[in-house]
Amino acid sequence: MLKLARTFILGAGLCAAAATAALAAEGTSPPLKDGDWSFEGVFGTYDSAQLRRGFQVYQGVCSACHGLRQVSYRNLLQIGLSEAQAKQIAGEKTKKVIDDTGDVVDKPRGLADRFASPFPNDQAAKAANNGALPPDLSLITKARLGGPRYLYSLLIGYVSNEECTKAFKDFEGKPLKPADGQYCNAYFPGHILAMAPPITADGQVEYTGENAPKATVQQMAKDVSAFLMWAAEPKMEERKRLGIKVILFLLLLTGVLYGIYRKVWAGIKH
């Protein structure tokens, strides 16, 4: 039986190897760049200073077009903003409420409110963006293959129109030529997208934190990718912490159960 199991595993392994080879042959995008984030790996945690810098980039750059509607302003306390800071950020945006006289009025947002989206609705967003809808970023790192690595690569992966024509082909095999209002990116599926390069110059966002690194294009792209990973998976640290405890407990329990199993079966031929 063991021999058979081994053959099964070997066969499954061969299939997997063939699958990997086939996958590698398919894509035309270069391999994704890794941001060496602190949250990677089983024991990884978020670097709250990085998340705050990333939030600055989101506020200063992305939030002009992209919403973050699943995140509440109170969540900013989790990444180390003070209550006063979070309240102030929330208060800069308003929401529609019905007042005591029945009129619809604008009221400043508070900590309990979700992030305000930049456009009142999808139609307005499309009208302002050449017909393309800027996606909400709350879950963007979980909604793309490669997650934060994809996002980071995309943000620093823009190429000029000339390079684009040289390097990439459309599905018919003709060289790609971005039209007016279109841009070319090495990592975007199909390579043509409507988003202009958002992070273009060093120092575009002024990093205010103590010991903040220089705000290079790469650093900003890395930081905002980290922030958006947090926005998509705010419970990651809690999850991993609990996971380690659960695994340790289960290892112990399984060991004890194995001992009991051997003891009960001792002397039984089977």
Next chain:
Amino acid sequence: MSTPAAHGQSQNRTVKWINDRLPIFTFADHFQDYPAPRNLNYWWNFGSLAGLVLMIMIATGIVLAMHYTPNSELAFDSVERIMRDVNYGWLLRYVHMNGASMFFIVVYIHIFRGFYFGSYKSPREVLWWLGVVILLLMMATAFMGYVLPWGQMSFWGAKVITNLFSAIPLVGTTITEWLWGGFTVGNPTLNRFFSLHYLLPFVILGVVVLHIWALHTVKSNNPLGVEMKGPQDSIPFHPYYTVKDYFGVGVFLLVFAAIVFFFPNFLGEPDNYIPADPLKTPPHIVPEWYFLPYYAILRSFTQDWWFFQIVFSWWGVSAKLAGVLAMFASILVLFVLPWLDTSKVRSGRFRPMFKWAILVFLLDCLLLGYLGAKPAAEPWVSISQWATLYYFVHFLVILPILSRIETPKPLPHSIAEAVLKGGGGAAAGATAKPMEKA
């Protein structure tokens, strides 16, 4: 120590009073003395694991349903609220989401255990049938559950699968619209899927009870495939297989926990974190991994496939309908498996040719799973067509022929003989039930 088996005949007046009116203690005793073959190996752990996952799914599902909103405008955000704001909501949701995958892994291993050791053969046909019914119910439940978060893949998966019914001649469109509750997948579809997704697990639970009832009537098969002939062949289920099952549960939970806590989205599709958009079709619509082999079978039926042309097209069956029929047939064929494999020998251990046939069949299933995730383009389509053909050839041609031409190896006369062969001299009967002697 008094015999635990005595409850049914207990002298305790309360116990006796209840037991005379509802023999619940006699019933409980049954689980203690139930004789199991002494030689079951670890492949026999997966049945109890499947039962455990069902319990986990029902428990987490009930709590998730308290926080979920089955409305096409609100469903996606309500799932995100569970992930962010409900206490341990992320845990409940990741356990439930990955639990579906674990359920299928466990059940697929359980089924292949049945294939290899011939657990479907007489007298276990009804037990096998009930298992196939559970599989079908699981597939329906998993499919409808996947629709509930109302992400892109939820919506488009629902659209593709419900659209299959439109291939049925004459009444197809009517049936599809009846399933949708409208003219496309929409809020009424989501509502009924939620309702049925809550109902079906309890139907599964009912069929599981029948499955266990049938099992306890015909008793477990075993790695030798030789029936138990007397007390020397068996040991009581409790404590021997209860402790072994507990150990298996520990190992299983370790794997499950590793996925839930450290790779919770590994088995999922990123597209399902995008809210459903009826106007925007994802580039590749793929089902969850556990449906990929069937999806490959469905898609292998193209208009220009020679097999389709020869067998189906001349009686006016469309390629789509043929694909749908083949997909359902790939499961339904399991119902007649006991009569396709006519060999009297159950266990693959004693069947030199069958052993290879089942291995190639397993590889074919894995290949179909791989192809199901590929775009519908060459060379994948041609390979899927051959793999699909092989799937059915295995059941309908190879197994019946093989059963006739194969010369099985000699079987042991009994489990005890095989187990005790060459070992210590203790009489089997003496060691069989130490708990009763203790």
